[in-house]
Amino acid sequence: MQSSFIRKYLANKISCMYLLSGVFVVCTALLGLFISSVQYPIAMIIDVLSTKLFGLSFSESEGGKTAETIIWEIRYPRVLLAFLVGAALSLAGAAFQGLLRNPLADPYTIGVSSGASLGAVMVLYFQLTIPFLGSYTLPVIAIIGGFITMFIVFGVTHLSTRQLSIETIILAGIIVSSFISAIISLIISLSEREDVRQILYWLMGNVGMRGWSHVKLMIPFLLIGAIVLLSRSRELNAFALGEESAEHLGVDIQRSKLIILVGASLLTGAAVSVSGSIGFVGLVIPHFIRLLCGPNHRHVLPLSMLVGGGYLILADLVARTIIAPSELPIGVITSLIGAPVFALLLIRERIGRGSA
Template sequence: MENSFIRTFSNNRNKLLGLFSLIFVFVSLIVGVFVGAVSVTVPDIIKIIIGKVTGLSLFQGEASTEMIIWEIRFSRVMLAFFVGAALSLAGAAFQGLLQNPLADPYTIGVSSGASLGAVIIIFLGLQIPFLGDFTLPVVAITTGMFTLLIVLSLTQFASGRLTNETIILAGIILSSFISAFVSLIIALTPKEDISQILYWIMGSVSMRGWGHVKLMIPFFVLGTLIILLHYRELNTMALGEQSARFSGMDVKKKKALILVGAAILTGGAVAVSGPIGFVGLVIPHLVRLLTGANHRVVLPFSMLIGGGYLVLADLLARTIISPKELPIGVVTALIGSPIFAALLIKNRLKKRGEL
């Protein structure tokens, strides 16, 4: 009787949270498109978007208004949503896999590794012939995964096994080293090109378009499918690797697949927006507080809420000092840094038995 009540309560709570997540995403997208120098009513925004998607002529206003909404605002909002969703989903996967709320693409070093690959491509102006426009994301994903391998190797070498705390520490150390290397590249960059790299490093979705969204989508879909299809494995590994092995799971193979999926999401996001910190740290942690530890719920909710969150963070970045604009990475860092510090202190106190 009691178990049945708990199960019913949990299901109803998750349904409500699911409804809230969808409403939150819809409202954030509409608000993100609505706010701007040119005023357009919400019904007209909806008409323009539906008209563009379906090919129908629903909006009877000026062509310039239609272009502003579709080509500039909506493309930017969608890019922010995909980047936020990708980073949050990757963060949820890292946290679930390592059983550590401090794990995310930023602290593990994957984001820094992907950034290094992207900065090298921008600095050298390279384009691999058979990859074309996909050169930047493919290189970013590759360097991100390579960084992850180095972090895991350092952890194995330092402690003899892949302990979660050592992985976080190795990720932060390697991120610092990569940041120094990126600074060296910036120092060698001609003055006229420095602003481009610096603005990209701070993270931004401005001055992008549908080309960047289309570039992001294949990596987003692939990484999302890999991680969402492994929610059972993440739940099993939450009980410990030994329990997972006893259940018959190939732990190494499943771990590798989940890490690859998270690296694909991170690399794709970094390639189109630059490194944006703390999204993959804050959102999955908040979702777990609301839903519990079941990854069947945590993963999709993290994806939806993370996407909506970054849309609103971008809105804040472009309006708080209007007409000037802040890089979105600055806003997420200002919000995420205090939360990261609080999590760090909470974790330390828990280990000492003070909480």
């Protein structure tokens, strides 16, 4: 009787979490569309979106082509891209934390973000344009840089231990990230003033001045990465018990590690390639979700995607309105919010353990 009540309570709690997360995403998306430094009536915004999405027009738009361009070509893809990037970083962070059994792990732990950043900085510094890629040169090179870094980390790990041990992966990631950061600093020091401003602004993270091309680039990588990681929730739950226990439960340790790392690295590389380095999203959001719904990755992964996407929309809204008409890099906002929040979460968890 008691176990049945507990199961029912937990099921209702999880259902409420999904409902609240969905409402949070919808509300932040609406705020992102309705609020900006350039104000338009809500009815006009709804009319433009309904016309473009469903071919239904409810009224004559007074703003003309200018309003339509700002709403459909600038504001809407910006909100959508913020959601996609936030969802990707949060999902990757949840996977890294589950795999490495470390609440301090995030998409940047194994150096994928640093590698993607280096690829993007090289494109900006050398003004590279691959003929058949055109404007896609920067995102594609950034993703390739992320994967190359991941393979270097795997190589260092394999040469040192012959296995993909968790501790060695973290140490190798820190070593490779430090080396790449030094290369990026060297490039910045050799750059002219105009290039330095552009590179630094990109490194601080931003989803502004992006368009549908970036959204279209991000969607397939998010879908592939999400399918890979969401299908591995059982393995991530098993890893929480330790590698030996996971192996006894029938998990192929090395293969599962590789698949999860590739999926999370794909998401991170794609996110960094379109938005730059945005910190603390993949660190704070999964940790926050675990505190609310428990450690079951069957729910932690999708809830992290929803809440992370909504959170980044909200952070972008703050970044573009707090000092309007100027904008702040979104990475600055996520760091200012994420660092103290994560510190409070850690203190709360330590206090909880101490009193238990």
